[in-house]
Amino acid sequence: MNKHESLILTNATITDGFSFLIENGAVEIENDRITQIGKCNDLQNPDVETIDLQGRLALPGLLNPHHHLYSALATGLAPIGPIENFTQILGNLWWHLDQKLDEESIYYSAVHGLLQSVKYGVTTIFDHHASMNGVSGSLAIIEKAFRKVGLKGLLCHEISDRMGESAVQAQVDENMEFWAAHRQDSHVQGLLGLHANFTLSENTLVSIQKQKPAELPIHIHCGEDCADYQYCIDHGYAGPVDRLNEFGLLSGESFLAHCIHLSEKDYELIREIQPVVISNPESNANNNVGVMDIAKIEKYILGTDGMTGNILGTMRSHFLQRNGKIDQPLDILFRYPAEIVQRFFPDAGALEIGRRxxxxxxxxxxxxxxNLDNLFYHLIFGVQGQPMYMTIADGKILYQGGEFKNFYEYETLNQIKHVADKLHRKYYE
Ligand SMILES: [Zn+2]
Incomplete structure (x- = not known):
């Protein structure tokens, strides 16, 4: 880890993405804080280590609000059966994979997924984990990876009936215990992870409703596929959002991923209660589940759903998929994520003096x-979702010029390869 106490990044175009943009700008960092933002000429100090960014565009660290780090070593795995529809994709790939994870592969999946996110400027990740044959203690393993890599995050373990209702309590306990032990943590906190309505029975939701403290937010896949919608209709609800609301699980703090297959009542509830809606356009295209109706859901942010660690690339896909018609793209990329990160880490989340x-x-x-009016097009056509030159989290340079500063890349990569190979062999056993 670099040992500097003060650092000036100079000769950059600096923006927080929505309220200011400074050309020929500089940022001063002391320890983990931003202490000055201004013009290069005004921020010169020969006693402070200074890095010339040669005109590069500097943005705030990005948020990925829906990731599955456990899938980071899945590249190249073949499904174990047909994948004609969404439920087959889950059963014949993801649910089979997560049951093969052990302590070592949970850790190295997380490390690999986190490093792949750092490369693309992501500094905060909300991870939705599953390792159904190693539930207890799994979040502490992922926490270790977050602390090792140096990112901030919210962790949860998926709760689902898919292993039988008797397995659910251990999943609930893993979420609740982790959340309770990390409520004031400055880097890693917890959420209550739910898989999706269609893998949560009425009994299970009654039990969760009884146990969940009001201030513990849920993170769930909601209306991702028509099967999720149909399950809720078949059980007497107006849709997936309505069902969560009927069980008292929905609030303005909830995280709802996808929100594609919803009823009019569901849309009304979203407008009224304003949970955080996360669209995952690349994953939705990959799973052929449809697209979120952005005319009906005005406020949303973008996640990757385990597909990649690349949020700007995901925005580029979203932009192209919508034929270039997206309202308030800078709010989606910067303003809303800043507000959400600050709910959990009040001194982080934005490129602003005094913040991390x-x-x-x-x-x-x-x-x-x-300028701010054309910044979005510089991101789409200029940056193009390419890896960053440098990523800094809490004042520490994690990545610069293609190298991870805190890792001997070759050594780490060999270890990841070794673990991935073992995991793939277990997967096919
Ligand atoms: Zn997901």
Whole structure:
């Protein structure tokens, strides 16, 4: 880890993504904090280590609000059966994989997924974990990976009846115990992870309703596939959001991923209660489950759902999928994520004096006019979802010029490969 106490990043175009953009700008960082933001000429100090960013575009550290780090070593795995529809994709790939995870593969999946996120400027991740044959203690293993890599996060374990109702309590306990032990933590906190309505029986939701403290938010897949919607209709509800609301699980603090197959009542509830809605356009395309109706859900943010660690690339896919018609894209990328990160980490989440220094320095040097009105197009056509030049979290340089500063990359990569190989062999056994 670099030992500097003070650092000046100079000669950059600096923006928080929605309220200011400074050309020929500089940022001063002391320990983990941003202490000054201004013009290069005003922020010079020969006694402080200074890095010349040569005109690169500097952004706030990014948020990935829906990730599955446990899937980070899945690349190249073949499904064990047909994947004609969404439930087959779960059963014949993801649910089979997560049951093969052990302590070692949970840890190295997380490390690999986190490093792949750092490369793309992500400094905070909300992870939705599953390791059904190693539930207890799994979140502490992932926490270790977050602390090792140096990112902030919210962790949860998926609760689901898919292993039988008798297995549910251990999943509930893992979430509740982790959350209770990390409520004031400055880096890693907990949520209550639920898989989806269609794998949660009425009995299970009654039990969760009884146990869940009001201030513990849920993180759930909601209306991802028509099977989820149909299950709720068949059980007498107006839709997936309505069912969560009927069990008292829905609040403005809830995280609902996907929100594709919903009823009019569901949309009304979202407008009224305002949970955080996370669209995952690349995953939705990959699973062929449809697209979220952005005319009906006005406020949302973007996640990757385990597909990649790349949020700007995900926005580029979203932009192209919607034929370039997205309202308030800078709010989706920067303003809303800043508000959400600050709910949990009040001194982080934005590129602002006094806050923790989380920065994503792109490898893009704008040569045409740049301002807040055209910034989004510089991101789509200039940055293009490419890896960052530098990623800084809590004032520490984690990645610079293609190298992870805190890792001997070759050594770490060999260990990850070794663990991935063992996991793949177990998967096919
Ligand atoms: Zn997901």
């Amino acid at each position: 220094a989380d920065l994503a320095i792109t490898d893009y040097i704008p040569v045409t006019d740049i």
